[in-house]
Amino acid sequence: MVLTHYTKNHGEEAREGEKLSHESQELLLSLPKEKGWRTPYLYKYQGFWCQPMEIQATVSFQKHFLARDTDVVLATIPKSGTTWLKALAFAIVNRKRFPISNNHPLLSYNPHDLVPFFEYKLYANEQLPDLSNLSNLPQPRLFGTHVPFASLANPINKSSSRVVYLCRNPFDTFVSSWHYTNKIIPKTQAPMPIEDAFEMYCKGIVGFGPFWDHMLGYWKESIERPHKVLFLKYEDMKEDVSFHLKKLADFLGFPFSLEEERAGCVEKIAKLCSFENLKELEVNKAGKSIKNFENKNLFRKAEVGDWVNYLSPRMAEQLTKVMEEKLGDSGLSFKVLP
Numbered sequence: 001m002v003l004t005h006y007t008k009n010h011g012e013e014a015r016e017g018e019k020l021s022h023e024s025q026e027l028l029l030s031l032p033k034e035k036g037w038r039t040p041y042l043y044k045y046q047g048f049w050c051q052p053m054e055i056q057a058t059v060s061f062q063k064h065f066l067a068r069d070t071d072v073v074l075a076t077i078p079k080s081g082t083t084w085l086k087a088l089a090f091a092i093v094n095r096k097r098f099p100i101s102n103n104h105p106l107l108s109y110n111p112h113d114l115v116p117f118f119e120y121k122l123y124a125n126e127q128l129p130d131l132s133n134l135s136n137l138p139q140p141r142l143f144g145t146h147v148p149f150a151s152l153a154n155p156i157n158k159s160s161s162r163v164v165y166l167c168r169n170p171f172d173t174f175v176s177s178w179h180y181t182n183k184i185i186p187k188t189q190a191p192m193p194i195e196d197a198f199e200m201y202c203k204g205i206v207g208f209g210p211f212w213d214h215m216l217g218y219w220k221e222s223i224e225r226p227h228k229v230l231f232l233k234y235e236d237m238k239e240d241v242s243f244h245l246k247k248l249a250d251f252l253g254f255p256f257s258l259e260e261e262r263a264g265c266v267e268k269i270a271k272l273c274s275f276e277n278l279k280e281l282e283v284n285k286a287g288k289s290i291k292n293f294e295n296k297n298l299f300r301k302a303e304v305g306d307w308v309n310y311l312s313p314r315m316a317e318q319l320t321k322v323m324e325e326k327l328g329d330s331g332l333s334f335k336v337l338p
C-alpha cells in the first residue's frame, strides 16, 4: 500500500521504495523531506538528512548491533577522507598479521572491502547481516560509518569501543561532494549545478548534514571523552601524516615500538595508504566496493584548497558566515588553504 506513494512520485524513489520494508516506508511518511542531491528526496532522521536506504540501515544497526569493547568505529561525513582513514586504521591494527609487503591486502582490496560500513554493507539489507560473519571478523573489528554521533551512541556507548572521527574543511568537502555526486548520477540525469548544490549545503541539506551538527557531535564528545573519541582533521593529516599515524596507533592501542619506528614502519604505512599509491591500484581503478559505485570515483585530487577553483568570492563569503554562525565558539576551526 505505502509503496504506491513512491511509485507515483519518481522512478528512482520507486526503486528505493521497493527495497524498503513496510516499517521503513511508514517511518519515512512521518519524516520531513527535502529534494535530494542525487535521489528525489532526503529525509530528516534523528536530526540529519539521509536517503531512505540509509535510514533503514541505521534503524537496523541501532536495533541489532552489539558492540564489543575492542571494536573501533571510523566515522566521517561523506567526502572527508573516509577511504584514507579506513586504509590507515586497517594497516595499523593488522600490521603483525599483514606486514607491509607486496601482497598486503590493501594492494588487492579497496579499503571499503576491508572495513565495512554499517549502513552500506552490514545493515544495508533488510535481512540482518550474517551474525556469524560479524562475530568472525578479525579483532579488533573495524567498522565505518557516516552516522552522526548521537545516532551511533546507543550501541557504542554500552561498550568501551573506540571512535575515530575524521573531519575535513567544509569548503573542500563541499567541492568533493559536488564532484562525486555528478560522477555517480545516472547518465540520463542532468548534472547538478554547483550553485544549487551550494545553496543546499549552506542550509545543511546534504547527505548526513547539516555538516556543522555532524562535526560538533563528535567534536564535543572528543573533548568530553578523549579516550572514547579521537578527532582528526584531514588538513593536519595531509601536513604531517606520520605524526597523525602515530597518534592514531596510540589511540587504537597499537603504538609503534622504537624498533618499528627505526625500521620505517610508520612511513611505509603512510606510503601504502597514500592517495598516489591507492589511486593507481587496479582494484581501485576497476572495482565497485560500495553498493554499485565505482571505486575510481573515490580518488580525485586529494588536495587542500581545491575549492578556490570552484567557489566564487561570494560563495566563499557565504560559507565562511555559515561556519562562523554554526560552529561559533566551539573551538572547531579549519585550515582551508595549503
Ligand code: A3P
Pocket (backbone or CB within 6 Å): 076, 077, 078, 079, 080, 081, 082, 083, 084, 172, 175, 176, 177, 179, 273, 274, 275, 276, 278, 298, 299, 300, 301, 302, 303, 306
Ligand atoms: P577530493 O574529491 O577533494 O579529491 P571519502 O573517502 O570520504 O569519500 O573522501 C573522498 C576524498 O578523499 C576525495 O577528495 C579523495 O580524492 C580523497 N582521498 C581518497 N583517498 C585518499 C588518500 N589515500 N589520501 C588522501 N585523500 C584521499
